[in-house]
Amino acid sequence: MRKILSFILNLQKKSALRRLKRKGLTPEQAASESIITGRAWEEFCDTLKAAGGSVLGFDSPDDPFTRTEGFRYLSRLVRAGLENFVEGGDPGAPVLRRLVHETVKMGNDNPDFYYRNAVIDGKRKYRITGTLGTTPFIIFSTQDGDYADSGGAAMPLAGQLTTDEMLIGENGEVEIFLSNEKEGDNWLRTTAETKMVMIRELFGDRERETTSDLRVEPVEGTADTVLLSAAHLEAGLAKAGQLVAGASLMFARWSRDFAKTVNELPRFNQAKSDAAGGDPLMAYYHSYWKLEEGKALVVEATPPECTTWNFVLANHWLESLDYRYGRIHVNKHTAFYRPDGSFRIIVCKENPGLPNWLDPKGHEFGSMCFRWNRAESHPQPVIRLVPLTGLDKFRIEESAAPSFRLDYTPSRPAGI
Numbered sequence: 001m002r003k004i005l006s007f008i009l010n011l012q013k014k015s016a017l018r019r020l021k022r023k024g025l026t027p028e029q030a031a032s033e034s035i036i037t038g039r040a041w042e043e044f045c046d047t048l049k050a051a052g053g054s055v056l057g058f059d060s061p062d063d064p065f066t067r068t069e070g071f072r073y074l075s076r077l078v079r080a081g082l083e084n085f086v087e088g089g090d091p092g093a094p095v096l097r098r099l100v101h102e103t104v105k106m107g108n109d110n111p112d113f114y115y116r117n118a119v120i121d122g123k124r125k126y127r128i129t130g131t132l133g134t135t136p137f138i139i140f141s142t143q144d145g146d147y148a149d150s151g152g153a154a155m156p157l158a159g160q161l162t163t164d165e166m167l168i169g170e171n172g173e174v175e176i177f178l179s180n181e182k183e184g185d186n187w188l189r190t191t192a193e194t195k196m197v198m199i200r201e202l203f204g205d206r207e208r209e210t211t212s213d214l215r216v217e218p219v220e221g222t223a224d225t226v227l228l229s230a231a232h233l234e235a236g237l238a239k240a241g242q243l244v245a246g247a248s249l250m251f252a253r254w255s256r257d258f259a260k261t262v263n264e265l266p267r268f269n270q271a272k273s274d275a276a277g278g279d280p281l282m283a284y285y286h287s288y289w290k291l292e293e294g295k296a297l298v299v300e301a302t303p304p305e306c307t308t309w310n311f312v313l314a315n316h317w318l319e320s321l322d323y324r325y326g327r328i329h330v331n332k333h334t335a336f337y338r339p340d341g342s343f344r345i346i347v348c349k350e351n352p353g354l355p356n357w358l359d360p361k362g363h364e365f366g367s368m369c370f371r372w373n374r375a376e377s378h379p380q381p382v383i384r385l386v387p388l389t390g391l392d393k394f395r396i397e398e399s400a401a402p403s404f405r406l407d408y409t410p411s412r413p414a415g416i
Helices: 002-021 027-036 039-051 064-087 230-261 270-275 388-400
Strands: 113-119 126-131 137-143 157-162 173-179 187-189 196-202 213-218 282-290 295-301 308-313 329-331 343-347 365-373 382-387
Touching: 027 039, 027 230, 039 064, 039 230, 064 113, 064 230, 126 196, 137 187, 157 187, 230 282, 270 282, 295 388, 343 388, 382 388
Parallel strands: 173 187
Antiparallel strands: 113 196, 126 173, 126 213, 137 157, 137 196, 282 365, 295 343, 295 382, 308 329, 308 365
16 A cells, blocks of 8 residues: 555656646647657556555455456456546547446446446536436436546535436437536536536346437537647546556555455445445445355345345455346345345355345455435345355245245336
8 A cells, every 4th residue: 555655646746846847838748748758658557557556455365366356457447547538538529438337347336327427627518418218217427526536536426417307308308418507407517627427327127128328518519529639648648547546546445444344234434435426315335245164145124215226246346246147236126025025135156046146256255235226214234144054944934925026117217
């Protein structure tokens, strides 16, 4: 940890000294110098090297499997940073990109969300247009800051708009204005400090739903079309490196702290979550799980009225396990319930033939997250280890009182 912090501080000092030496140069001239000499690339590579300390430090497990996932995690962050800040970092021509998805994950990502984001300039006006799909709920938000600011720890909410608040056309058409002052029927607030728009599209059942077709563009005329500049590349490389180093540093700290509450589900600090770009109307329960020989992990709760809830298994690096090839999470619509409306989730290596079984995908430990979304109350989920032989009792209960699933039919959200 000290190595990473020391590097970042030294990098900031070097940048400050260079700015002093650059007096008399235009920003483009200074950036061109940094690109021509190769300094921008060297600093980017140095930042990536320092980020390795997030995998090697913070009391992280040193077994081959966890370390292998850890360095793959850093490579994924590199890919996300370059896509977001080099390829897509122009606020004059914003493009909605999937920064977090099936093979780029961070911060106990939610497999039920289809994440999209774009870099914007809070001093400009934008609009989002398109047609909604059949997912039940979408959250549009603007963030003051981006993933390069302290690795995402400093990107508080500027504005938020959800589909249950919006005017929506008969065929699902939407138009949302992003500006400092209220404009139009569907308005998403921005400030001078806003750097990003984020869209979280909620799946109830991924296999049965279609996502929305959306795009973002500046209001003033068409999108900017300019040649790649040295200033854009220099800034993009710096931001991409800051994302890798900052995000890995922050989430390494989180994982270390979560490991203090193994097989418990304490409520996560809401202010901390909000500052990192979390949904302020989502109650999070972040923690750590660990299987013991001959035992299964059991999670139980009775859900309140809520938009949705879910429970997700992740690895040590706060990456959700691979939901493309197995069931690693369960939500309000995919869960089986007991007659009293409660549910029981079972985590163990072999399928016990019981409802709501989750596959740890070869992991024996990792992080986990439980979420209530827009819930009327926040009941505490109960988690415990149960001998595998004790699962026979659950089978008897299931046969005596069969569980059920909520009816669910995908349909386009209705606006007000």
